[in-house]
Amino acid sequence: MLPKNVSIVRMTDAIAALRQKLGAAAVLYGDEISVRYEVDYSGENRCPPLAVVRPASTDEVAAALAVCNAYGQHVVVQGGMTGLAGGSTPRDGEIALSLERMTGIEDIDTAALTLSALAGTPLEVVQNAARDAGLLFPLDMGARGSCTIGGNIATNAGGNEVIRFGVARNLVLGLEAVLADGTVVSSMNKMLKNNSGYDLKQLFVGTEGTLGVITRAVLRLFPALPSRCTALCGVASFAAALELLNTMQSRLGSSLSAYEVMWAAYFDYVLEVTGLRSPLEARFPLYVLIETEGFEQAADQAQFDDALGDALESDIIADAAIAQSDKDAQHFWEIRDGIGEITPRMYPVIVFDVSVPLDRMEAFVSDVDSALATAYPGITNLVFGHVADNNLHLAVTTGREGDMATICEIVYARVGAHHGAIAAEHGIGTLRLPYLHYSRTPAEISLMRRLKKALDPRGILNAGRVFDASP
Numbered sequence: 001m002l003p004k005n006v007s008i009v010r011m012t013d014a015i016a017a018l019r020q021k022l023g024a025a026a027v028l029y030g031d032e033i034s035v036r037y038e039v040d041y042s043g044e045n046r047c048p049p050l051a052v053v054r055p056a057s058t059d060e061v062a063a064a065l066a067v068c069n070a071y072g073q074h075v076v077v078q079g080g081m082t083g084l085a086g087g088s089t090p091r092d093g094e095i096a097l098s099l100e101r102m103t104g105i106e107d108i109d110t111a112a113l114t115l116s117a118l119a120g121t122p123l124e125v126v127q128n129a130a131r132d133a134g135l136l137f138p139l140d141m142g143a144r145g146s147c148t149i150g151g152n153i154a155t156n157a158g159g160n161e162v163i164r165f166g167v168a169r170n171l172v173l174g175l176e177a178v179l180a181d182g183t184v185v186s187s188m189n190k191m192l193k194n195n196s197g198y199d200l201k202q203l204f205v206g207t208e209g210t211l212g213v214i215t216r217a218v219l220r221l222f223p224a225l226p227s228r229c230t231a232l233c234g235v236a237s238f239a240a241a242l243e244l245l246n247t248m249q250s251r252l253g254s255s256l257s258a259y260e261v262m263w264a265a266y267f268d269y270v271l272e273v274t275g276l277r278s279p280l281e282a283r284f285p286l287y288v289l290i291e292t293e294g295f296e297q298a299a300d301q302a303q304f305d306d307a308l309g310d311a312l313e314s315d316i317i318a319d320a321a322i323a324q325s326d327k328d329a330q331h332f333w334e335i336r337d338g339i340g341e342i343t344p345r346m347y348p349v350i351v352f353d354v355s356v357p358l359d360r361m362e363a364f365v366s367d368v369d370s371a372l373a374t375a376y377p378g379i380t381n382l383v384f385g386h387v388a389d390n391n392l393h394l395a396v397t398t399g400r401e402g403d404m405a406t407i408c409e410i411v412y413a414r415v416g417a418h419h420g421a422i423a424a425e426h427g428i429g430t431l432r433l434p435y436l437h438y439s440r441t442p443a444e445i446s447l448m449r450r451l452k453k454a455l456d457p458r459g460i461l462n463a464g465r466v467f468d469a470s471p
């Protein structure tokens with residue numbers, strides 16, 4: 001009993017010290033805390049934080065963390081709360097540190113093609129600022145209106161244009177972060193080349209807030225790409241889908257911006273639930289959505305049509321519908337993005353976000369299908385994904401909540417067996433932590449623990465995310 005009482009007294013002291021340091025308005029407590037701080041988009045394990053600290057500057061983040069570190073007070077970092085891994089959901093006894101007051105574009109350099117922003121800035125605000133300057137910030141995802149640049153970097157987010165521009169990591173030139181003890185590390189590099197010592201920003205990219213709180217970032221911009229060509233193709237086999245990818249890469253080069261594959265069961269279910277019609281007359285084992293982006297519509301379209309025409313003639317694709325308008329392209333994307341519409345119908349459902357090497361992908365899908373069907377005859381497993389990025393999503397349900405843990409074991413064990421990653425773009429958070437060993441060796445996890453210990457010796461920051469810090 002004693003340790004519990006002691007910890008309650010210390011937590012109250014920590015909140016009082018935070019209010020004294022930052023002012024009461026920056027530290028929400030009791031009834032002032034709304035439910036939006038209780039759970040991320042996964043909806044799992046809802047838990048109210050002890051208090052919510054809302055710093056307005058890097059100095060205030062540093063002051064808040066110094067206080068929490070002194071009291072041994074655990075802190076969960078919160079961006080837009082659109083994460084799907086439970087990472088920003090408070091655990092019992094944690095204070096939430098929200099970046100919601102740290103928003104704004106600080107600087108756009110149209111010659112160097114860089115943009116600096118505060119970490120709490122929503123992704124869409126960054127995209128719009130780049131567009132207004134006649135440029136492009138290519139990171140994009142469905143959560144763009146709510147997710148923040150800090151959250152995108154902390155999760156090393158992927159999204160729709162990874163094949164062309166890479167993941168969030170590839171779009172960050174520099175950043176500023178605050179360590180658990182309040183030390184500010186400013187690495188706001190704006191240059192493409194900088195090999196002067198360790199690239200410290202990488203400590204904070206994709207580490208899900210376990211090593212520091214990102215407060216600002218320098219992002220890469222690109223010339224705007226006004227032309228777009230889109231097609232939906234039917235293919236007879238996974239081997240054909242891979243051959244098509246190869247053909248499109250060699251014919252269209254870096255203009256290829258999306259290569260999305262949908263297995264027939266996913267495609268059919270989306271059509272059934274949404275009422276969308278298939279742009280192709282026949283039914284195929286797999287469907288591929290291909291998109292390119294470029295500078296000159298007529299020339300790009302001619303190249304795109306030629307490449308697809310040749311693929312059709314050499315039987316790599318069985319049929320193709322080429323978008324003739326933005327409306328057609330939107331229709332094709334609505335089918336691909338139908339996951340948002342179908343999951344409420346499938347509830348309770350798990351949507352897996354895994355990576356698998358391309359040469360193992362077909363075998364992985366077939367192994368998972370047969371293992372799931374053996375364990376649960378009649379189970380639904382709908383597969384689709386950013387195949388060119390190695391990234392597959394599987395929406396799986398038996399209709400029973402109680403089967404979920406076994407389903408996770410079945411899927412993640414096969415990800416491990418095929419040398420894949422249990423998290424492709426959504427991160428580990430708390431929800432995938434028990435399965436990390438399927439993708440990372442004991443030596444790798446031990447090194448993660450050593451880094452955590454070095455940067456956050458009292459273990460106050462995002463404890464219990466990614467891995468269990470205690471050996």
Ligand SMILES: Cc1cc2nc3c(=O)[nH]c(=O)nc-3n(C[C@H](O)[C@H](O)[C@H](O)COP(=O)(O)OP(=O)(O)OC[C@H]3O[C@@H](n4cnc5c(N)ncnc54)[C@H](O)[C@@H]3O)c2cc1C
Pocket residue numbers: 040041076077078079080081082083084086087088099119120140141142143146147148149150151152153154155156157158159160208209210212213214215425426429462465
């Ligand atoms: C409709 C929808 C579509 C999505 N599509 C995609 C997609 O295509 N690709 C993809 O990758 N993800 C996708 N996601 C998941 C999610 O949007 C991303 O993970 C996003 O990057 C999270 O940003 P956030 O600001 O909401 O972070 P949060 O959910 O608030 O936090 C996520 C993690 O980052 C940490 N964190 C947040 N801010 C900071 C900071 N400033 N410093 C340190 N740590 C921090 C948190 O502690 C937590 O561990 C989607 C989500 C939704 C709801």
